[in-house]
Amino acid sequence: MKRLRNNTFLLFCLVLLAGCAGNNNGQTEIIRKIKIEPVQQSDSLVVRTYSGMVNEANQVNLAFRVAGPIQKILVKEGDYVRTGQVVAQMDTRDYEVQLAAALAQYEQVKAEADRVIELHNRESVAGNDYDKAVSGLKRVEAQLKNAKDQLNDTKLTAPVSGYIQQVNFLENELVDAGMPVASLIDVGHYQVEVEIPVALYVDRENITSFSGLQPAVTAGEFPLQLLSYSRKANNNQLYKVQLRLNPASQPKLAPGMDIQVNIVRKNPAGAQSCVPLNALFNDGGKTYVWVYQANGRVQKREVVTGQLTGDGRIRISGGLNVNEQVVVAGVNQLNENEQVKPLEPVAETNVGGLL
Numbered sequence: 001m002k003r004l005r006n007n008t009f010l011l012f013c014l015v016l017l018a019g020c021a022g023n024n025n026g027q028t029e030i031i032r033k034i035k036i037e038p039v040q041q042s043d044s045l046v047v048r049t050y051s052g053m054v055n056e057a058n059q060v061n062l063a064f065r066v067a068g069p070i071q072k073i074l075v076k077e078g079d080y081v082r083t084g085q086v087v088a089q090m091d092t093r094d095y096e097v098q099l100a101a102a103l104a105q106y107e108q109v110k111a112e113a114d115r116v117i118e119l120h121n122r123e124s125v126a127g128n129d130y131d132k133a134v135s136g137l138k139r140v141e142a143q144l145k146n147a148k149d150q151l152n153d154t155k156l157t158a159p160v161s162g163y164i165q166q167v168n169f170l171e172n173e174l175v176d177a178g179m180p181v182a183s184l185i186d187v188g189h190y191q192v193e194v195e196i197p198v199a200l201y202v203d204r205e206n207i208t209s210f211s212g213l214q215p216a217v218t219a220g221e222f223p224l225q226l227l228s229y230s231r232k233a234n235n236n237q238l239y240k241v242q243l244r245l246n247p248a249s250q251p252k253l254a255p256g257m258d259i260q261v262n263i264v265r266k267n268p269a270g271a272q273s274c275v276p277l278n279a280l281f282n283d284g285g286k287t288y289v290w291v292y293q294a295n296g297r298v299q300k301r302e303v304v305t306g307q308l309t310g311d312g313r314i315r316i317s318g319g320l321n322v323n324e325q326v327v328v329a330g331v332n333q334l335n336e337n338e339q340v341k342p343l344e345p346v347a348e349t350n351v352g353g354l355l
Contacts, residue, residue: 034340035329036292041322042267042274042315046307052194052212052261054245054253056187059165061180062087065153068094069174075182077167081158088181090154095147102147106140113137162187185255190245192224194261195238204229206266210243213260217252221262267315272306273322274313280305281331289320290327290334297337298327 072089075081116133119125165183169175192212200207210224222245230240243261247253279289280303287305290298306315320326325342327334334340 031339031341032330032334033343034290034292034298034327034334036325036342037276037279037328039273039275039316039320039322039324039326040313042272042309042313046265046267048196048200048263048265050194050196050261050263052192052243052259054255054257054259055191055193056162056185056255057189057191058160058186060159060162060184060186062156062158062182062184063178063180064088064090064156064175065177066090066095066150067174067176068154070169070171070181073167073169073171073181075164075167077164079164080162081164081184082161083158085158086155087158087164088156090156090175092151092154095151095154099144099147099151102140102144106144109136109140156181158184160184160186160188187247190247190253190255191227192243192245192259192261194241194243194263195234195236196241196263198233198237198239200263200265201229201233201239203265207263208266209264211262211264212243212245213262214250214253214257215260217257218250222250224261272315272317273320274309274315275303275320275326276328277308277312277314279326279328279331280314290331291320292325292327292340292342296341297339298334300336 068090070088071091073087074089075087081087113133113136116125116130120127120130162184165185167182168179169181175181210226211221212218212224213221224243224245227242227244229242233239245253253259275289280287282288283300286302288300288302291301293299301319303319304317306317308314327340
């Protein structure tokens with residue numbers, strides 16, 4: 001009986017130990033949930049944005065080529081004038097008298113010269129008299145032409161189309177030849193001035209296009225044409241770029257306006273992969289990402305980073321392939337070959353995860 005009791009106690013202990021051993025073996029590994037995103041391909045073109053200024057191509061000073069009192073000023077500041085339009089009129093009386101006198105002298109000299117030339121053709125006059133007659137005729141012809149030109153110059157016309165910037169005189173005021181009566185902004189084209197850093201200037205051969213944007217007055221981007229690069233940097237180590245803008249395409253733009261200049265250049269490294277910035281972490285001075293494997297575990301992988309894309313991502317020039325999955329949250333809490341479980345993506349109809 002005593003032996004039966006001992007055997008029963010021994011059997012009970014064995015069952016208890018087996019149960020404890022079973023509970024230890026049943027402990028499961030904690031699986032961390034992670035957020036992953038696929039590695040994307042970056043564009044082969046890079047867009048850089050800078051602030052620019054619209055300027056008039058030229059400011060033209062309008063001046064009479066003759067002196068005299070201004071009879072009429074036909075424009076005011078801000079007026080638009082076309083090529084050849086009369087801006088101001090000078091008193092013509094003195095120049096009409098000058099033309100009449102030159103015409104009378106020309107007719108007299110021409111009549112005398114015609115008589116001498118006729119006699120010369122008949123060999124009835126000395127060669128010296130013939131030369132004097134021809135020379136005198138040429139002189140009065142030049143004087144007559146000059147008198148006509150001066151009379152025509154009493155009308156001041158616009159050499160180009162544009163806007164009157166400033167009027168410097170009033171009617172009946174006396175002006176000398178060459179004194180600017182008004183100034184004109186040439187709107188044949190505008191110039192857009194923008195400053196770029198050294199890195200972009202050195203890489204200017206890879207620039208493919210320029211465009212502008214002024215949200216207050218334009219519906220969208222408009223093209224800009226390269227005119228020139230400055231060859232010397234300013235005190236801020238920036239290089240000036242001159243761009244051409246057709247005013248007819250953007251009639252609401254005016255000189256003095258700030259615009260946004262978008263510069264598109266080719267990526268020297270070509271198309272690359274890119275990942276979110278928060279997918280990166282540093283270890284021992286090197287940059288790594290966690291790559292999610294098909295077996296549900298993560299692998300630590302070193303990558304070579306490039307430039308920022310401007311949308312919270314960074315280009316990767318080595319170490320990753322497009323469409324590989326990388327961890328983008330909690331990267332500093334993971335371990336090599338750790339078992340993980342990706343979070344389910346939130347449906348577009350379940351914004352905020354409320355459903």
